[in-house]
Amino acid sequence: MELGIGAFGDASRDPRTGTRISEAQAVRNVVESIVVAEQAGLDWFGLGEHHVPDFPVSAAAPVLAAAAQVTNRIKLSSAVTVLSTDDPVRIYEQYSTVDAISNGRVEMIPGRGSSIESYPLFGYDLQDYDRLFADKLDLLLEVNRSAHVTWEGTTRPTLTGQYVPPRAEHGQIPIWLGVGGNPNSVIRAASLGLPMATGVLGGSATRSSTNAQLYRHAAQQFGNTPEQTLIMLGSPGFLMQDGRQAREAWWPHWRQFMKTVGEQRGFLPPDRASYERDTAAGGGLLIGSPEEIAERILLMHEHWGHVRQYIHIDMGAVPQKDLLHAIELFGTEVRPLVQRELGNTSVDQLIGRASMPAVSVSGAAS
Amino acid sequence: MSNPSDRNQLPSRPPEPRISDPAPGGLHFGIGTFAFQYDDATGTPVPGAQVLRDVVDEAVAAERAGLDSFGIAEHYRRGMMDSAGPVVLAAIASRTETLRLGTAVTVLSTQDPVRVFNEFATLDAVSSGRAQMIVGRGSAIESFPLFGYDLAQYEELFDEKVDLLMRLLRDQPVTWSGRFRTALTEQVLEPQVSAGAIPVWVGVGGSPQSVVRAARFGLPLMFGIIGGSLSRFAALSRLYREASAEFGQVEQPIGMHVHGYIADTEEEAVERFWPVWSAVMNAEAPKRGWAPYRRERFDAEVAAGSLLVGSAETVAQRIAAGMQLVGASRFDFVAAASRMPHHDKKESIERFGTDVAPRVRALMMQPAEAATR
Amino acid sequence: MTVPINRVAILGAGRVGTSIARTLVDAGYEVTLAGSGRPANVEMIAAFTAPGASARWAHEATADADLVILALPLHRLSSVNPVVLAGKLVIDAMNYWPPVDGTIAAFEDAPAGSSVVVRELLGISHLVKTFNHTGYHDLEPDRRPAGHPERLGMAVAGDVAQDVALVAELINRIGYEPVALDRLEHGQQLQPGTPLFGARPTADDIRRSVTSSVVHSA
Numbered sequence: 001m002e003l004g005i006g007a008f009g010d011a012s013r014d015p016r017t018g019t020r021i022s023e024a025q026a027v028r029n030v031v032e033s034i035v036v037a038e039q040a041g042l043d044w045f046g047l048g049e050h051h052v053p054d055f056p057v058s059a060a061a062p063v064l065a066a067a068a069q070v071t072n073r074i075k076l077s078s079a080v081t082v083l084s085t086d087d088p089v090r091i092y093e094q095y096s097t098v099d100a101i102s103n104g105r106v107e108m109i110p111g112r113g114s115s116i117e118s119y120p121l122f123g124y125d126l127q128d129y130d131r132l133f134a135d136k137l138d139l140l141l142e143v144n145r146s147a148h149v150t151w152e153g154t155t156r157p158t159l160t161g162q163y164v165p166p167r168a169e170h171g172q173i174p175i176w177l178g179v180g181g182n183p184n185s186v187i188r189a190a191s192l193g194l195p196m197a198t199g200v201l202g203g204s205a206t207r208s209s210t211n212a213q214l215y216r217h218a219a220q221q222f223g224n225t226p227e228q229t230l231i232m233l234g235s236p237g238f239l240m241q242d243g244r245q246a247r248e249a250w251w252p253h254w255r256q257f258m259k260t261v262g263e264q265r266g267f268l269p270p271d272r273a274s275y276e277r278d279t280a281a282g283g284g285l286l287i288g289s290p291e292e293i294a295e296r297i298l299l300m301h302e303h304w305g306h307v308r309q310y311i312h313i314d315m316g317a318v319p320q321k322d323l324l325h326a327i328e329l330f331g332t333e334v335r336p337l338v339q340r341e342l343g344n345t346s347v348d349q350l351i352g353r354a355s356m357p358a359v360s361v362s363g364a365a366s
Numbered sequence: 367m368s369n370p371s372d373r374n375q376l377p378s379r380p381p382e383p384r385i386s387d388p389a390p391g392g393l394h395f396g397i398g399t400f401a402f403q404y405d406d407a408t409g410t411p412v413p414g415a416q417v418l419r420d421v422v423d424e425a426v427a428a429e430r431a432g433l434d435s436f437g438i439a440e441h442y443r444r445g446m447m448d449s450a451g452p453v454v455l456a457a458i459a460s461r462t463e464t465l466r467l468g469t470a471v472t473v474l475s476t477q478d479p480v481r482v483f484n485e486f487a488t489l490d491a492v493s494s495g496r497a498q499m500i501v502g503r504g505s506a507i508e509s510f511p512l513f514g515y516d517l518a519q520y521e522e523l524f525d526e527k528v529d530l531l532m533r534l535l536r537d538q539p540v541t542w543s544g545r546f547r548t549a550l551t552e553q554v555l556e557p558q559v560s561a562g563a564i565p566v567w568v569g570v571g572g573s574p575q576s577v578v579r580a581a582r583f584g585l586p587l588m589f590g591i592i593g594g595s596l597s598r599f600a601a602l603s604r605l606y607r608e609a610s611a612e613f614g615q616v617e618q619p620i621g622m623h624v625h626g627y628i629a630d631t632e633e634e635a636v637e638r639f640w641p642v643w644s645a646v647m648n649a650e651a652p653k654r655g656w657a658p659y660r661r662e663r664f665d666a667e668v669a670a671g672s673l674l675v676g677s678a679e680t681v682a683q684r685i686a687a688g689m690q691l692v693g694a695s696r697f698d699f700v701a702a703a704s705r706m707p708h709h710d711k712k713e714s715i716e717r718f719g720t721d722v723a724p725r726v727r728a729l730m731m732q733p734a735e736a737a738t739r
Numbered sequence: 740m741t742v743p744i745n746r747v748a749i750l751g752a753g754r755v756g757t758s759i760a761r762t763l764v765d766a767g768y769e770v771t772l773a774g775s776g777r778p779a780n781v782e783m784i785a786a787f788t789a790p791g792a793s794a795r796w797a798h799e800a801t802a803d804a805d806l807v808i809l810a811l812p813l814h815r816l817s818s819v820n821p822v823v824l825a826g827k828l829v830i831d832a833m834n835y836w837p838p839v840d841g842t843i844a845a846f847e848d849a850p851a852g853s854s855v856v857v858r859e860l861l862g863i864s865h866l867v868k869t870f871n872h873t874g875y876h877d878l879e880p881d882r883r884p885a886g887h888p889e890r891l892g893m894a895v896a897g898d899v900a901q902d903v904a905l906v907a908e909l910i911n912r913i914g915y916e917p918v919a920l921d922r923l924e925h926g927q928q929l930q931p932g933t934p935l936f937g938a939r940p941t942a943d944d945i946r947r948s949v950t951s952s953v954v955h956s957a
């Protein structure tokens with residue numbers, strides 16, 4: 001079981017002080033979080049893509065590249081790459097470049113993403129989503145497979161054997177399909193033989209695990225190997241040594257985040273009662289002490305059988321020092337507790353990919 | 367739809383650190399690179415990924431050697447690894463502190479200026495204000511079919527995209543419409559960058575129209591020089607000054623981007639560089655309809671300073687003379703033509719930074735003396 | 740239309756469709772799901788995410804259904820053949836939600852609410868709007884038996900009193916207190932951006948909020 005961190009790069013307004021950090025500082029905070037995650041022994045870090053002032057990381061690959069130079073073990077991933085409004089050729093070029101810089105530590109999660117601002121920004125129609133995503137995913141998988149790409153689709157100019165460099169050094173870049181929870185997307189992941197990255201974003205920690213059963217069954221129907229049939233789960237998360245304190249500290253930030261999202265989308269923010277329910281044992285918000293969160297992950301594992309759990313930490317302007325502390329606890333305390341029960345088999349081992357040696361570049365800063 | 371994009375309504379944020387360009391009249395010495403795949407000692411091409419890691423290492427060497435900037439090119443072909451420049455530059459940012467990080471050139475005509483902004487603003491954030499770029503046509507054309515653009519529309523594409531990019535860099539929120547991308551309405555982009563903070567130069571290969579275009583945009587001008595006569599660039603430089611005045615634009619600096627190789631002696635430099643450079647030129651010649659590249663021409667270009675091959679002392683003199691002839695205040699050196707193995711490139715970068723640039727600075731302080739040499 | 744509802748066809752096997760399917764199966768209804776893909780895929784979806792429901796092509800699922808529930812993304816509405824809905828009692832469980840799903844021209848100018856547009860587009864004579872103000876993730880955990888002190892409400896809006904009554908009984912059976920609204924256009928009071936949307940209201944909350952709105956909009 002691997003444990004990791006997910007982030008957006010948060011520059012939203014702190015509900016307690018009313019201030020914001022600069023957008024550039026939010027970007028640099030992500031790099032710092034990645035460094036701390038590696039130091040804490042965590043296995044993976046995923047970074048999202050948005051185009052709004054609250055979440056200013058509009059280009060994740062450069063941030064991952066910056067982090068790659070000051071880490072040498074942790075996996076670096078998009079979470080998610082908003083595939084439908086981007087060009088798969090450019091995406092591959094960017095991530096294979098990070099892969100080179102990081103000595104083969106890159107992964108990608110193409111997905112829809114939860115926000116839609118990139119559609120008008122890049123001139124796409126959200127109503128066209130299904131066709132865009134299917135077409136672009138097909139090309140991304142093809143570029144990942146073949147150095148010379150011959151491809152014809154409906155969403156971008158035809159490719160006639162063009163060479164798309166740089167080629168990832170250690171074979172294909174691992175691609176997980178980002179699934180929001182729609183059963184049709186679950187089946188799509190299985191039909192493409194792709195591992196699935198999905199989330200529990202509150203509510204019950206286990207209820208939607210029917211999707212895990214659906215995924216495994218469908219994978220079997222499509223004749224996928226066990227190496228292709230892997231699940232990673234992400235959930236909002238925050239830790240302090242004292243669980244009650246953690247829930248108290250996170251609440252104003254979570255409320256602020258949900259309030260902002262609710263104002264944009266026309267729903268009311270969650271009340272304290274539903275927050276209590278979702279953070280209690282069995283709830284889908286991983287907020288608490290290291291022991292509580294470890295226990296929750298073990299419970300989720302019983303239902304989901306996933307191979308990697310990450311917590312998404314930066315929403316609602318939680319101060320960076322508190323986030324770094326939570327990352328430390330997740331790595332140094334939760335990870336050993338979880339791995340004591342579930343073992344420490346890495347995803348690389350499961351997919352039959354040799355773990356990349358931590359090669360230090362000549363003259364690299366330590 | 368509600369969009370939290372009106373930054374004016376947000377609480378103010380602290381100012382951002384920035385490594386600024388040299389003051390007007392100051393000199394700037396940088397490195398340009400192409401991320402070519404090269405052969406190792408056994409004649410086997412090194413992995414492309416290694417080439418990129420080498421580039422990062424060369425940039426670190428450039429900063430240590432006291433140089434001001436490092437620029438990476440953009441290509442989409444076998445043997446060249448520079449398809450995602452801002453990503454490489456962001457990696458370099460983590461291992462350097464003062465080096466300005468740029469491109470040479472960003473092939474803007476086949477990019478979306480919004481994505482270019484996103485990538486460079488992100489680079490600017492991770493580097494604490496060190497991003498810059500040179501936009502231009504580039505000499506390669508493979509990006510046009512790759513991204514579905516028509517080379518015949520090059521001029522229109524470039525004009526429209528420079529216009530949008532500069533709007534995005536200078537005056538957000540932007541309301542804009544054009545032919546080649548979807549319109550923008552009161553758009554702000556992230557991460558936020560102070561207006562005008564990221565320097566943009568226009569790279570030109572020698573076309574007078576491109577020079578006039580740069581003048582019209584009021585942007586600094588970078589000459590991409592691959593041999594030939596420097597007096598041609600001196601003439602273009604005068605054209606740029608005159609056109610700038612005509613368009614009512616403030617005078618902007620001029621730079622030169624020149625290939626070369628530095629060794630202990632002129633003879634050694636020539637001996638090592640001639641086979642590499644003649645192979646490069648003769649590989650390109652049939653594709654571009656050039657005459658075969660001969661030694662006489664090479665020797666002439668070395669003597670004229672449009673190829674920098676020699677000892678630190680002779681190269682410095684030629685650079686100073688060339689900069690004065692062209693009226694340039696910035697000089698970017700493409701070490702070892704970016705073709706030789708990592709070790710040679712790195713050594714040439716170090717020599718340029720520690721031995722050549724200080725000499726050029728000194729010579730430029732004594733213009734009369736330098737000009738008479 | 741006086742036959743009590745027994746067989747329900749749900750068009751849309753996504754998150755909303757499968758959530759509704761589970762609650763209906765639990766309440767003893769005979770449920771058939773139809774999705775955009777092959778029935779084989781929908782069958783898999785049903786087997787794991789709504790056990791007890793079966794899967795068919797849309798035209799087969801609706802043929803002998805007493806009730807059809809529209810639970811597909813609104814932009815896929817054009818994939819529904821109006822013929823299969825002719826004369827049927829139909830629930831519109833969909834929302835027009837531009838901040839999440841993007842804009843759709845036909846629904847941009849809909850002063851009487853999105854369900855009225857759906858009714859016009861598909862020519863449905865017996866259309867009832869319900870389920871739409873409840874999040875799919877809340878639908879199951881928030882069910883409570885009649886008389887439970889914490890029972891939540893569910894609005895049921897439609898023009899034909901008998902249709903509304905039939906659907907209200909179904910809502911009651913799955914575990915919510917139905918609040919009947921006598922006009923389909925009153926359903927707009929429960930759409931995204933209204934105080935009740937996603938708010939987990941009680942029946943009284945709905946009555947308080949909607950009655951006054953209805954008075955003012957009448």
